[in-house]
Amino acid sequence: MQAWGREQAILRGLFTQSPFGLAVVDPQLRFLMINPALERMDGVPARLRLGLPLRDTVPETAGPMAEARAREVLETGEPQVAVSHVDSPGASPHLPHVRSRSSFRLQDPAGRTLGMGQAVLDVTSYYRARRRLALINEAGVRIGSTLDLDRTVQELAEVLVPEVADFVAVDLSTAVIHGQEPDPVLTAGSTELLRGAQRSIREDLPEAVVPVGAAVTYSEMSPQYRCVATGRPVLDPVVDLSTPWLSQDPARSAKLKEFGIHSHMVVPLRARGITMGVATLVRWKYPETFDADDLLLVEELAARAAVCIDNARRFAREHRAALSLQRALLPKDLPTSTAVEVAYRYLPADTHAGVGGDWFDVLPLSGARVGLVVGDVVGHGMNAAATMGRLRTAVHTLADLDLPPDELLAHLDDLVVNLDTEEERAGRHESGVVGATCLYCVYDPVSRTAAFARAGHCPPAIAHADKAVEFLEIPAGPPLGLGGLPFECTEVPIPDRCVLAFYTDGLITASPDRDVEFGFARLAFALAHPDRPLEEICDTMERLLLPDHPRDDVAFLVARPRSLSEEDVATWSLTRELTVVGEARTLASEQLASWGLEELAFTTELIVSELVTNAIRHASGPVNLRLIRDVSLICEVSDGSHTSPHLRRARSNDEGGRGLFLVAQFAQRWGTRYTTDGKTIWAEQPLPVSLS
Known part of the structure; x- marks a missing residue:
């Protein structure tokens, strides 16, 4: 008797006091009993449902499916446990109610089926917690997918709408937008932010009164100002449309009233102790007001986004600094030369890749020659x-x-090896050694030849006037930084009316598939018709070969070689006798007279006299004298010796030693260059102002 009473008490308490919803249906699936907990869950009195079929009283599932599952339990006796479904009628699309139902067959002691029992548990809170966790995980993947500031802010807005709010506006400080360090705290006055991103469930953005990128000023009475100033969130579960920060903006208040804004939240974007902006969230279609759980969720998402925003800001600042450094190190204006006409482009990589180390140069050399160089440093x-x-x-x-x-590339290779060693000793050695590729060319307008050497760089291209574009077969050589390996020099005759093209590998591998052969084919097409202006050729190369956002730095240099007229060059072979010095002076003076450069006769005769005398006295082999009329007057004396003269200051009682000193005083520049057959000493004088 006591056991029976205890069982009755347990059943009575389970049915009347348990938070579980309980229901009993007969074998025809009509409701026999419904406990108060299920009454409260469904919001329907039990008396209105007793006797009705199950299929007509289960709003959150399709009736036929519910009936089929119930009959399966009655027939098989196998309970169906933890079958979850979402209530549809009347439930919020944002926050649906989720129930866990367990169905089991009821039998008497003889084994006859009396009906079916159902235990119902409202698991909406667990479901919402899982959705919040899933949203946080999704944010970890979606926010900060790039180091682009604008994209990162937009990703935060996309995560919040429509899952959390109906509208979100993300405002950042001007310093953050410009990649600068923002002030930790606002002190006085009003703060001006810039709209970084906004997103709404409506395409017309009903809450937005400013476009993205425009300035947004919040007064000291606004929750946005308080949020930025204190670094703490502001939660207004119910929006009061009469608050001063809203009523002073009639357009904004009208929007709020029109669309029924009912809940409002402002969360700071704060990372590394710095508040960089605010995120404003509002609800009008979302049925529930913001609560503490929503605030915790948004704060977590905002904290993650703030770190990504700060990373993007720091990256943008470093990228601008590196780009400024690189542009400062690149030539601003290439020197003009009668030997070549040049045009060039330098295009930095997309910000995600970072600034690279591509460079180019045009170097004036002795003898009216010019050096053309292009290089690429490994890394960014x-x-x-x-x-x-x-x-x-x-x-x-x-x-x-x-x-x-x-030889120049060999010395440059030694320098790169030393730089790599220095980095390693200083503990700054990054993955991959310091390395570079380089192509160096010396063009001689007198002989109309060019000498090339390359260190792992792309071959130069030559666009002919009368045949297809040719990629010169210059020995590749090893990249700079390997050390100890030789480089080869190749001399190539340069035809008339051609164009030389020097470039870095970013130009060839810029296609989406990075097909090198396809890149060379497109470059050959862009270089066709070398008679066009060089700037037009550069524009064609940029348009045909490069995407809007190249993944690697690109530098290229196009040059149209020119030759010096035979009338501008005079050459004489001299015998190795001191009496020839006077003859050399006479030859030089007569040549200057034919050029109309009599003003330079005295200084030129002195320079010729000293250089020829030194060659006869101290050198060996044949002696040659050459005068070149270019942008300056160039005097060259060549001999078969590799011994270089040195400038020294003669003492007052010395009878000699003043020759090169006098040459240095009268010449604008002078120097020595070596060849396989000996050396050449040269001196340049500026032309008279009337002729230059």
């Missing part, structure tokens, strides 16, 4: 730009020594 960022600057400076220094192209 500030280090690559700085390394590029060091290599470019080294090329300038080595070119001033008039080294042949292969």
Whole structure:
């Protein structure tokens, strides 16, 4: 008797006091009993449902499906446990009610089926918690997918709408937009932010009163100002349309009233102790007001987004600094030369890749020659730009020594090896050694030839006037930085009316499939018709070969070689006798008279006299004298010796030693260059103002 009473008490308590919803249906699936908990869950009195079929009283599922499952339980006796479904009629599309139903067959002691019991549990809170966790996980994947600031802000807005709010506006400080360090705290006055992104469930953005990128000013009475100033969120579960920060903006208040805004939240975007902006969320279609759980969720999402925004800001700042450094290190204006006409382009990589180390240069050399160089440093960022600057400076220094192209690259290779060693010793050695590729060319307008050497760089192209574009077969050589491997120099005759093209590999591999052969074919097509203006050729190369946002830096240089007229060059072979010095002076004076340069006769005779005398006294082999009329008057004396003269200051009682000193005083520039047959000492004088 006591056991029976205890069982009755348990059943009575389970049915009347348990938070579980309980229902009993007969074998015909008509409701026999419904407990108060299920009454409260469904919002329908039990008396209105007793006797009705199950299929007509289950609003959250399709009736036939519910009936089929119930009959399966009655027939098989196998309970169906934890079958979850969502209530549809009257439920919010944003926050549906979720129920877990367990169905089981009821039998008497003889095994006869009496009906079916159902236990119902409202698991909406668990469902919403899972949705919040899923949203946080999704945000971790979607927000910060790139280092682009605008894209990162937009990704935050896309995550919040429509899952959390009906509209969101993300406003950032001007300093963040410009990649600068924002102030930690606002102190006084009103704060001006810039609209970074906004998103709405409506295409016309009903809450937006400013476009993206425009300034947004919030007064000290606004929740946005309080949020930025304190670094703490502001939650207004119910919007009061009479609040001063809204009523002082009639257009904004009218929008709020028109669309029925009923809940409002402002959350700071804060990372590394700095508040960079605010995110404003509002609801009008979303039926429920913002609560503490919503605030925790949005704060978590905003914190993740803020770190990504700060990373994008820092990257943008570093990218601008590296780009500024690189542009400062690149030539601003290439020197003019009668030997070549040039045009060029430098296009930095897309911001995601970072600034690279591509460079180019045009270097005036002795004898009216010109050096053309293009190079590419491995890697991206500030280090690559700085390394590029060091290599470019080294090329300038080595070119001033008039080294042949292969020797110049050998010295440059030693420099890169030393830079790599320095980085390793300093503990700044990044993945991959410091390395670079380079192509160096010396063009001689007198002989109409060009000497090439390359260190792992793309071959130069030559666009002929009367045949197809040709990629010169210059020995590739190893990239700079490997050390110890030789480079080869190749001399190529340069035809009339052609165009030379030098470029970095980013131009060839810019296609989506990075097909090198296809890149060369497109370059050949762009270089066709070399009679066009060089700027037009550059525009064609940029348009045909490069996407809007190249993944790698691109530098290219196109040059139209010119030759010096035979009338501008005079050459004489001299015998190795001191009496020939006077003859050399006479020849030079007569040539200057034919050019109309009598003003330079005295200084030129002095220079010729000293250089020829030194060659006869101290050198060996044949002696040649050459005068070149270019933008300056060039005097060259060649001999078969590799011994270089040195400038020294003679003492007062010395009878000699003043020759090169006098040459240096009268010449604008002078120097020595070596050839396989000996050396050439040269001196340049500026032309008279009336002729220059």
